[in-house]
Amino acid sequence: MSTQPPRRYDGPATDPGRSSGGGRAHPPDPDLVAERIARLTTDARVTRRGYLRILGVLSGGLALGNVAVAAGAFRRRTAGATDEVVIADDASAIPVGGAVRFTYPTERDPAVLLRLDDDLFVAYSTICTHLACEVLWRDDHNDLYCPCHEGHFSPRTGAATAGPPIRPLPEIRLEARDGAILAVGEGRIIEEDVADAQ
Amino acid sequence: MRSEPPPPRPLPDVPTVDTEEGARTALVTRIIIVVTVVLGQLWALTVALEAHLSGRTAQAWWLALFSLVSFAVVAALVFLEPAPRSRPRWRARR
Numbered sequence: 119m120s121t122q123p124p125r126r127y128d129g130p131a132t133d134p135g136r137s138s139g140g141g142r143a144h145p146p147d148p149d150l151v152a153e154r155i156a157r158l159t160t161d162a163r164v165t166r167r168g169y170l171r172i173l174g175v176l177s178g179g180l181a182l183g184n185v186a187v188a189a190g191a192f193r194r195r196t197a198g199a200t201d202e203v204v205i206a207d208d209a210s211a212i213p214v215g216g217a218v219r220f221t222y223p224t225e226r227d228p229a230v231l232l233r234l235d236d237d238l239f240v241a242y243s244t245i246c247t248h249l250a251c252e253v254l255w256r257d258d259h260n261d262l263y264c265p266c267h268e269g270h271f272s273p274r275t276g277a278a279t280a281g282p283p284i285r286p287l288p289e290i291r292l293e294a295r296d297g298a299i300l301a302v303g304e305g306r307i308i309e310e311d312v313a314d315a316q
Numbered sequence: 317m318r319s320e321p322p323p324p325r326p327l328p329d330v331p332t333v334d335t336e337e338g339a340r341t342a343l344v345t346r347i348i349i350v351v352t353v354v355l356g357q358l359w360a361l362t363v364a365l366e367a368h369l370s371g372r373t374a375q376a377w378w379l380a381l382f383s384l385v386s387f388a389v390v391a392a393l394v395f396l397e398p399a400p401r402s403r404p405r406w407r408a409r410r
Binding site: 170180 | 353386
């Protein structure tokens with residue numbers, strides 16, 4: 119059994135672009151040969167089977183990610199908070215159409231209290247359900263507005279009325295006590311929470 | 317000494333030799349099926365995330381099950397390499 123040294127690539131025998139006719143052979147351009155050798159040795163080659171295996175790994179990752187989502191890897195707002203926070207000592211001081219900004223249940227969760235009528239107060243988290251920008255109350259337009267992506271929410275229900283948001287703003291439960299308005303828990307906008315409460 | 321004539325050619329449904337083109341076609345077909353299934357998994361992941369954030373946990377779990385079954389299909393297509401088809405008998409005897 120004879121062993122042969124590895125064959126070296128010396129470029130094509132003929133270069134049609136430079137041929138002066140008659141298929142005559144030209145010596146390969148050393149720079150061109152060096153460039154082709156560099157390209158052949160540095161390019162990552164993926165076979166069809168290798169590509170299939172990469173897809174298999176990707177599919178496994180997607181399946182794991184889906185299980186993680188279902189298991190609750192991402193935080194979502196629930197009706198878990200039960201702290202009582204005084205929003206306004208004197209509810210009558212808030213004009214109809216007026217708003218009071220506060221935080222609930224933690225200092226990092228902005229919210230807003232709205233007085234929509236003489237005896238109608240509502241409060242919502244002002245974290246947009248689209249991409250978590252802060253939602254603003256616009257009295258002149260009578261809506262809750264997210265300036266980041268033009269999202270609009272109904273002040274009556276917190277439901278998304280226009281723009282990219284789909285989910286409603288989380289509601290905050292209120293209680294009137296001795297003329298004051300208190301936040302007493304996070305809302306019941308999530309379907310399962312409604313079912314649990316009933 | 318005259319050799320015996322070969323037996324008749326096998327019927328079309330008898331296993332034959334894999335050609336290079338045939339094997340490549342089978343591989344590309346598997347890749348196309350797997351890509352389609354993976355696209356379905358991507359869709360399921362987005363819908364599951366939306367369902368979870370909306371509080372529809374049961375729907376998110378059904379979608380996770382769908383994704384796991386999809387992965388099982390993909391794994392079968394990736395790792396269960398079909399055995400090469402056998403040579404026809406009349407050739408194997410030679």
